[in-house]
Amino acid sequence: MTQSPTQIQPNQIRPIQVASFISGQWHAAAGGQEIRDASYGLPVAYVSSEGVDFGAALHYGRTVGGRNLRRTTFHERARMLRALAVYLNERKAEFNALSHLTGATRRDNLVDIDGGIGTLFSYSSMARRDLPDQKFFVEDDVNPLGKGGTFFGRHVMVPREGVALHINAFNFPVWGMLEKIAPNLIAGVPAIVKPASQTSYVTEAVVRAIHESGLLPEGALQLICGSTGDLFDHLEEQDTVTFTGSAATASKLKVHPNIVRRGVPFNTEADSLNCIVLGETVTPDAPEFALFVREVVNEMTSKAGQKCTAIRRVIVPESRVEEVAAAIRERLAGITMGDPSREDVRMGPLVGASQRDDVADVLARLSAEGEVLVGGGQHPELLGGDWEAGAFLAPALLLARDPLNAHAAHELEAFGPVATLMPYSGLEMAAELARMGRGSLAGSIVTHHRDEARDLFFGMASAHGRILVLNRDDAKESTGHGSPLPQLKHGGPGRAGGGEELGGLRAVKHYLQRTALQADPTTMTAITGEYVRGAAVREDVVHPFRKNFEQLQVGDSLLTPRRTVTEADISAFAGLSGDRFYAHTDEIAAQDSLFGKRVAHGYFVLSAAAGLFVDPGVGPVLANYGLEGLRFTEPVGFGDTIRARLTVQSKTAKETREGETPTGVVKWHVDVTNQNDVLVATYSILTLVAREQ
Incomplete structure (x- = not known):
């Protein structure tokens, strides 16, 4: 029997066998990939999907899960989500303890665990407010298709009769799952979640809690921990795939022969070279200067820089390079590193040794084109943890003095606490540098000058999925550069994958089939349950x-x-x-x-x-x-x-x-x-x- 994750405590680690939850049963295969904790390098879990029947899992989701969900209305599903959010919220302490083993601090868990649960609350509220208490959704007003008032058209949205397959990255084992399943469950579509193996034991603990709650109907949620095997071979036309991770992996998965042959929708959220731009009008004594520095350092150190929205390129006026570099260096000096379970630690390790080595390799390649201003191999004092056995990496700030020709800084992403300063001359150059990332999830503009904000926004918007304009007026309420919100789109063009998640009901519609209905007014009224002018x-x-x-x-x-x-x-x-x-x-x-x-x-x-x-x-x-x-x-x-x-x-x-x-x-x-x-x-x-x- 699989050991309960609640038995795992930081510094007293007992390795568990991570299980999958398939066809209503927990399935644990012996052995598999060894997972070590990020701070001390001790074995924490073993992950394998050996023996899982992937075709059966998809069939079970489509038949049992899909049928059960489609029996309910949007409002009933929304109430399920709210009750589930309350249930999970009461069990955060267990999830937090496990998450510390992945290198996440208490602050990091606010984004991952609290943020994930908050997304359930948000989608429950949005669905009850903006969707009907029906099993289908009439999307728009009627369109007259004839002059006599006897022929109309409108769009009706119904649940797809497939499964939403979510393949998630290692950096957000809770939020990454919950922000994806919230829209598909509201839509009435079941999910299979495939977390990254490195942090799958945290996701497993949350799925266990969801299953124990009994709040979701049978078949609504399944979990695969380990390899996906031949899963893609069994996908069908009504299924949907979402992927979060590297652009290279996404490009391989989306051209899987079965995905192409059956036309399976594939949504990608890929890591990207996000940027922040300091306006030309901002002086060191302005509030916006301090806000800028705060955002840069927060994004470098939150999740140890392992966020798909993290700032990688710091674009500043050439006259402010030295002042910005000094301010960032000073703020980074106050960042404490060590065991993330400690309250006095601001930044934990990367998720594992292999991730640390990957980031160090990219950092070395970036250093060939840039000057290292901060970091670059130093070993600051740790408040708990082990430099040799753990996955720690000190924050590094580089300077690319000729950013238009610094190709590595616009091509290579060090998925860790690494950022590159880039000086610009004129707003057009600043926008050009921002666009050189070839598509980003998030960008930020820091200025109090409205004309400057407008020019930069329109210069950057075509290459960004989301842009924050930060200044003294919105700083108190701003959620910051790297925080996706349920109400706004999460996704970006080009390198970022071209996908769209969240965005309120936009995400729910990904799992609904939009069908154009053409009929006379009385028939249309009978089908949609909404009166159409001219109907009997x-x-x-x-x-x-x-x-x-x-x-x-x-x-x-x-x-x-x-x-x-x-x-x-x-x-x-x-x-x-x-x-x-x-x-x-x-x-x-x-x-x-x-x-x-x-x-x-x-x-x-x-x-x-x-x-x-x-x-x-x-x-x-x-x-x-x-x-x-x-x-x-x-x-x-x-x-x-x-x-x-x-x-x-x-x-x-x-x-x-x-x-x-x-x-x-x-x-x-x-x-x-x-x-x-x-x-x-x-x-x-x-x-x-x-x-x-």
């Missing part, structure tokens, strides 16, 4: 405002009595609102206006329509709290007669907290027409309606 409606002697949420049905409609608009109406509304725009109040000026006469205020038409369809008595309609898509299509003048048609467009039940009245949101479509049945205004209103107890 149902009228009742009971006013719709007298019906509760359950009694109301999409298509329930009310055609109001008529009202003739008078000059007195318009004058009274002008006096009441204070809106005396000439087209409403000046007879002579209005004759030369677009309308050729005085016309009613658009908001008067809106108010008059409400007066026609609102039932004034106490009833199940509790509040009106929104209006969407308002368009005034024809003017209304003196003597015109208007009426309104109110129709239930869609319904969404709201979650009920303890002590609250159960309610739902009803969206009503409103068309206002004149005496010639010509549409004069159209919009939707949102009301809060009581549900049955």
